Amino acid sequence: MGEILFLAHRMPFPPDRGDKIRSHHLLKALVALAPVHVGTFCESPQDRAHKEELAKLAKTHCLRDRTKPLWRAGIEAVVARKPVSLTAFDDTALRGWVSQTLADHPIDTIFVFSGQMGQYIPDDFTGRVVFDLCDVDSAKFDAYADQGERRWINRREGRLLGREEARLARRADNTLLITEAEAALFRSRLGDISGTQLTALGNGIDADFFDPAATTPHPELATDEGPHLVFTGQMDYRPNVEAALWIMRQLMPVLRQRHPHAFFHLVGRAPTLSLRALHGENGVRVWGEVPDVRPFLAAAHMVVAPLIIARGVQNKVLEAMAMARPVVLTPEAATGIDAQDGLNFAICPADPHAMSDVIAVIYADAERAGQMGRAARQFVLDTKSWGAVLAPLAGIVQRRSARDEA
Structure with a gap:
């Protein structure tokens, strides 16, 4: 296989919270398969302090500080009629780096970690796309609205983010979710699932560390x-x-x-x-x-x-x-x-x-x-060791999709 472009909404170092733990181990597993280029955001000095660790794993990387305040993201989202979740992670410099990386390197797979980063996949990219949705964020916002919390805002976010999740699932060769139950929930929200492939790929644990x-x-x-x-x-x-x-x-x-x-x-x-x-x-x-x-x-x-x-x-x-x-x-x-x-x-x-x-x-x-x-x-x-949980990843990334074979 060729090289991989890995896009994550948070720096995969240090692996000290749920999403970063998963992206950290996914990145390490992907690096074992092929050279990986990483585009991601850091949110704190602690994140940036781990830049050298990221550089050791990645062939190239782009690490952007996420400084856009939530109020600004909200205004941009309303104007653009997009989910706040997307506008909060919209960065012109990262878009430019993605475009240049695809032009300069033999990348045949884009691995997208979380729904916020699907916006960086170019429309004309013809290689594989693997989308790790993890869980159905739009359903979470719907649940907040159902509980009466900021009902209009959360209902809007759930609706618009659900559309983006559906778009990405139809764009991707494979969409990953953490559990079979989450995959079933996503299928029920998609409606028409023709042309989509959903796979459950669970979370693991470093039992040598947690000993x-x-x-x-x-x-x-x-x-x-x-x-x-x-x-x-x-x-x-x-x-x-x-x-x-x-x-x-x-x-x-x-x-x-x-x-x-x-x-x-x-x-x-x-x-x-x-x-x-x-x-x-x-x-x-x-x-x-x-x-x-x-x-x-x-x-x-x-x-x-x-x-x-x-x-x-x-x-x-x-x-x-x-x-x-x-x-x-x-x-x-x-x-x-x-x-x-x-x-x-x-x-x-x-x-x-x-x-x-x-x-x-x-x-x-x-x-x-x-x-x-x-x-x-x-x-x-x-x-639940990470090695056991991520064993299917090589087949997922390397498997030819129906679109490849067409």
Whole structure:
């Protein structure tokens, strides 16, 4: 095969949040197949500090600072009748680099990571296009609108972004989604699926990195009375914010009636003001960004993930399972993880009394908690390593499509 152009909406380094973890491992797998040229955006000095790591992997690269404020993207989107998600990542310099790269190098495949970057595929490109949608973002905005949150804005974004997702799926030789359930959802929203190929390609986990045997538990959690519950993630991402607020406002008051020394630790960058305001109440501790989440996971009695809006596979769940922690989660957070309820984790509806009961039962039985944690890690080792998950990628990228054969 020829060379690959890889377009991602966020710098694939460092792999410290869900989308960046996936793009990071996809990029490494693609580099093993062919020379790769990378066009992407960085959003912080921390991103740019990893430029040399990107340069070592990529044959060439274009790293653009994403500085366009959301208000400006919103205005441009309304004027252009486009989704805000696209205008926020519209960059003239990157368009020029893509055009020049295609002219200067024998690129036969464009690999697009996330719907925001499909706008950079030239109309006259005749090679393969692989589009990693990951999950159906338009459905997420529809869900926000259904909940009454900024209804007009979110309904508009869901509608326009859905059109762009459908356009890209019909343009691509193969569209990837993280789970079969997400692929089924996308098919239902596409309507006419003739000429489209959808493939489920899941998320993996670096179980050598997330290894409890190589991690020292955080001393403040390891010594204090508990139970200690941990929730991790990007804490200005709305589904995470809503889940964390539910834990703080609804679960912890109920749990503390039974366990007065129960603590909830919120670990993740950029916690919103609404989250920070609850620090210190009902055993809540908001840590914000930390150098390493593993000591918190290693010390937790349980990891909780009561997500209601959850698209794709939750990396936070896989990381906790790899760290051999009992995980209590909602059915939505368990989507795409074919583990066994009661053996590898505990599924519970988002009801504070029901979840408090499940947590109390697991906490009271240290042997059961240990067995669940060990079974969770074994499940990850057996089925969720990145090597195993991305094994089909070579065939996906190299496979000739019906359009190639025409």
